[in-house]
Amino acid sequence: MTNKIWRITLDTNPEDCNLKCVMCEEHSPFSKFKEELFKKTGEKVRRMPKEWIGKLFDEAKALGVKEIIPSTMGEPLLYKDINLFFELAREYNIKINLTTNGTFPKKPVEEWAKLIIPVTSDTKISINGATKETNEKIMLGVNFEKQVENIRQFVNYRNKHYQETGFYSRITLQLTFLQNNMHELSKIIELGAKLGIDRIKGHHLWAHFKEIKELSFKASEVSIKKWNQIVDDAYEALERHKKPNGTKIILEQINYLSLSENKTVKEDTNCPFLEKEVWVSAKGKLSPCCAPDKERDSLGDFGTYPETSIKQMIESETYLNLVKNYKQHPLCKTCVMRK
Numbered sequence: 001m002t003n004k005i006w007r008i009t010l011d012t013n014p015e016d017c018n019l020k021c022v023m024c025e026e027h028s029p030f031s032k033f034k035e036e037l038f039k040k041t042g043e044k045v046r047r048m049p050k051e052w053i054g055k056l057f058d059e060a061k062a063l064g065v066k067e068i069i070p071s072t073m074g075e076p077l078l079y080k081d082i083n084l085f086f087e088l089a090r091e092y093n094i095k096i097n098l099t100t101n102g103t104f105p106k107k108p109v110e111e112w113a114k115l116i117i118p119v120t121s122d123t124k125i126s127i128n129g130a131t132k133e134t135n136e137k138i139m140l141g142v143n144f145e146k147q148v149e150n151i152r153q154f155v156n157y158r159n160k161h162y163q164e165t166g167f168y169s170r171i172t173l174q175l176t177f178l179q180n181n182m183h184e185l186s187k188i189i190e191l192g193a194k195l196g197i198d199r200i201k202g203h204h205l206w207a208h209f210k211e212i213k214e215l216s217f218k219a220s221e222v223s224i225k226k227w228n229q230i231v232d233d234a235y236e237a238l239e240r241h242k243k244p245n246g247t248k249i250i251l252e253q254i255n256y257l258s259l260s261e262n263k264t265v266k267e268d269t270n271c272p273f274l275e276k277e278v279w280v281s282a283k284g285k286l287s288p289c290c291a292p293d294k295e296r297d298s299l300g301d302f303g304t305y306p307e308t309s310i311k312q313m314i315e316s317e318t319y320l321n322l323v324k325n326y327k328q329h330p331l332c333k334t335c336v337m338r339k
Contacts, residue, residue, distance in 0.1 A: 004275045005314060007067040007097065008060055009290070010053070011281045012082075014073035015045040019101050020140040021128070023176050023205055023212060025292050026073060029140065030209035033293075046282035050081045052306065056280065057088045059310055067097045067121055071282075072290065075101055077112065089119035099124040099174065101139065102147040109150050113157035117169045124174040124201075125151055130187030138181055148191070155196045175202030178215045179223060182230050185254075186237035192249050193241040201252035204336040206292055217257065218336070224257045231256055253339070267327065269338035274323050278313065280305050286313045288322060295331050 015034060017027045026033040038044055060068060070076035070085050077100055089096045096116070102125040104112045116123060129135030132144040155171055162168050173192050175181075192200050207213040217227035234254055242248060258266055271289070279287040284305040287296055300318040302308070313319055326332045 003063050003311070003314065005063055005278055005310070006065060007069065007277045008056065008065055008310065009069040009072060009277065009279045010048060010056060011073050011279065012048040012053075012071040012076060013045075013079040014071060014282060016047075016078040017074045017101070018078065018103055018105055019075070019142055021101075021126075021176075022138055022140065023178065023208070023215075025206070025208050028209065028212075030211045047079070048280075048282040050084065052280075052284075053081065053084050054088060055306065056310075057092050057094065060094055061092050063311060065094060067095045069097045069099065072099045075103070075105065077105055083115065086115045086119050095119060095121035097122050097124075099126065101126045101142070102150055103142065104150050104154075109153040110157055113154050113161075117158050117161050118165075118167065120169045122170040122172055122199075123154070124172040125154075126174050126176075127151075127188070128175060128178070128181050130184040130191050134181050134184055138176075138178065148195070151195055151197075159196065170198045171196075172199040172201055173197050175200065177202050177204045177217055177227070178212075179217060179219075179226070180215055182217070182227070185230055185234050189234060189237045189249060189251075190241045193243050196243050196245075197249060199250040199252060200254070203253060206336060208292060218261050221259050224259055224261060228256045264333045265335060265338050271326055271332065271335070272337060272339050274326060275314075278310050280310075286310065288319060289335075290337070291331060291335065298331055299329065 014026055020027045020029055022028050022030070025031060034044065057068070068085070068089070070079060070082060076082060076098065085096055096119050098116060098120055100123065126139070127135060127147065128138040135144045136142055158169055158171060173188065175188065189200060204218060205212065205216040207216050213219065217223045231254055234251060238248055238251060273289040279290060281287065286302040286305055286308060288299060288302060289296065299322055302313045302316065302319055322329070
């Protein structure tokens with residue numbers, strides 16, 4: 001098998017977060033994940049051993065991996081050994097792709113930027129509204145004004161670093177598409193343009209809890225039509241609101257839905273992860289995608305690191321069968337991430 005894996009996500013510290021976003025699998029006020037984890041394992045938190053990080057960078061280098069993502073569950077900047085990622089990125093010439101909630105905890109923004117910007121291909125900053133009321137209703141615990149100011153400072157440092165070195169690190173606003181926030185998408189585009197953001201992307205809701213199911217745009221044909229109008233408005237806003245340098249923000253995954261997508265996704269959409277990305281959990285569980293934990297288990301057992309290497313995983317019969325047949329799998333038929 002010719003390896004095509006170009007990115008690895010290491011879920012270093014999924015239980016560490018300073019926010020309680022309503023849609024989050026673990027930290028939402030509606031979530032019982034931590035309670036169930038403790039009942040099942042006796043553990044309150046899972047954290048990846050520091051000793052694994054260097055070994056995983058070794059394997060990533062051998063596989064030709066271009067990017068490594070520190071945890072997308074929880075806040076990666078709260079991982080006590082996060083600095084090791086930035087050090088190893090320099091040593092191995094592998095870029096970091098960072099997803100953060102924009103609070104930049106425990107240090108001034110510029111100190112974080114000095115660590116992050118020089119070794120990072122993309123910093124995806126989660127934001128879920130263009131107003132204080134909307135954003136703080138979804139990202140519980142965030143201070144909207146402070147978050148926006150943090151982003152401004154981070155972009156300014158990136159621009160300064162680019163002028164001095166010629167290295168450009170992309171900055172993205174990352175959204176979750178909800179019926180109670182995407183009425184502000186055009187305003188988010190306007191805000192992103194003023195801040196000098198490069199890209200705005202997002203994904204439709206994984207409805208982990210019954211309390212938020214009706215927030216999905218895939219809930220009904222009526223909500224799908226509502227989403228498609230929002231997409232029209234977004235691309236009009238894109239033409240009106242340019243960045244300070246006169247260029248347009250890139251929009252990704254902000255696409256029309258078919259009226260049948262409240263049942264299954266379109267057959268001609270494809271998995272963006274298989275043969276491209278691999279996930280390693282804090283406990284070593286190897287996974288082929290970022291579907292919610294319980295649902296992801298239905299895809300098969302792909303082994304546990306370090307007993308199973310990433311190379312062994314992607315060459316296994318279980319993995320190769322999924323690559324070949326995923327469009328027939330019940331979970332994949334309803335996946336919100338297919339493109």
